[in-house]
Amino acid sequence: MNSIAGAARFSGWRVIAILALAQACGIGLLQVYGPFVNPLMVEFDLTATAVGSGMSIFILMLTGAGPLLGRFVDRGLVRTLMLVGVLVMLAGALVMANASAPWQLGVGMAIASLGIALFGPIPANVTVTHWFLLRRGTALAVVAAGGAVAGFGLPPLAAWLIETQGWRSALSLIAAGGAIIAFPALLIGLIARPDRVGQTRDGLAQAFEFVPADAPPNGVAQWLASLDFWLLAVGMALIFAVPVGIGLYLVPFLVEQGEPAPRAALAVSVAAVFGFIGTIGAGVLADRMPPKKVMLGLLTVFALSYVALGIWPSMTMALVAAAGMGLGAGGAGPFAPLFAGLRFGAPVVGRVMGVQGLIALPLLAAGAPLVGQIRESTGGYQAAFLGAAAVLAVAGLLIALFTLEPPASVKAPVKTPAGAD
Secondary structure, three states: OOOOHHHHHHHHHHHHHHHHHHHHOOOOHHHHHHHHHHHHHHHHHHHHHHHHHHHHHHHHHHOOOOOHHHHHHHHHOHHHHHHHHHHHHHHHHHHHHOOOOHHHHHHHHHHHHHHHHHHHHOOOOOHHHOOOOHHHHHHHHHHHHHHHHHHHHHHHHHHHHHHOOOOOHHHHHHHHHHHHHHHHHHHHHHHOHHHHHHOOOOOOOEEEEEOOOOOOOOOOOHHHHOHHHHHHHHHHHHHHHHHHHHHHHHHHHHHOOOOHHHHHHHHHHHHHHHHHHHHHHHHHHHHOHHHHHHHHHHHHHHHHHHHHHOOOHHHHHHHHHHHHHHHHHHHHHHHHHHHHHHHHHHHHHHHHHHHHHHHHHHHHHHHHHHHHHHHHOOOOOHHHHHHHHHHHHHHHHHHHOOOOOOOOOEEOOOOOOOOOO
């Protein structure tokens, strides 16, 4: 098992690099949403809440398409779907760039979001599970980091293009640039499964997959009857709902504390840097020690960061807390597909994640409005920070109860689905 055959020709890491690039050109484009908020408010006479609803549209499309997308991905139609997704994303962005009414913006956002979903986390993570087993955590982390890397350079580029070219041209150029990079990379370099080129998972001499002996059968009804399915679905949904709900309010909180907006934005930059570190670091650690322990450690840091900011609100504490928030939110990214593959088996990861994403939709959608209501009712954000810590504590309990390592596992042969591309 530990002897790796054909390491010199193993294509897995090249595939991982292409998937990371695709995430930077797809889900990473959401990092530029912020610079477009004010221009859209001015152009269409919209409120900040109305413009912010674009993120709700994205979450709805990403999670709503999950179950059907997961079914097609598990059947091996990864490259076809991802290539179509790039074109759909570009088409949606162009609709937005040429919109003359707010409803057209919404339609364009829905189309672009569907495209991003088609070449986003579900097909990318499923491909990783087919290529890796022993180093799956590291591989998933590298792919997830692709979207995070885009957050370093794209927002300043978007702001400069908006200032010099206008928001319509800026949006068109950014979307076209992403498509020009992602489409040929996926077309030429993406290999959905190692057996398509005569290779095996991890480059091992023999292809196999550890499948839990008590894994539920491959059907939605059986998964819904599994306690572990719900523990994972709700636990991960709570974890991701916290940064989705509170992430928008970190800068406004610091401005209310008397900090200038540019200085307050430093907290976001700190969170982004440590989010990248957390993503890579957690993935590497998950390959070297029990992954559930890694996840619980991350959640502890994540929750304590919100506790500290809720009790001692200041700019200094915000920077320290932002580092912990970044480690927690970034580090959590690879674990949903990692846990799903280890518990339910790689052949059904896409479908499991798709259904769990649909279950998570209400929690993800409720996060930001709930934080806004807490702010209005209490006059500050401290209660929301402490509430976020409590939510993460509940999530940690659910993950702790999740049966990641059942008593027995079996070695199953790797099967190629009919019609795999």
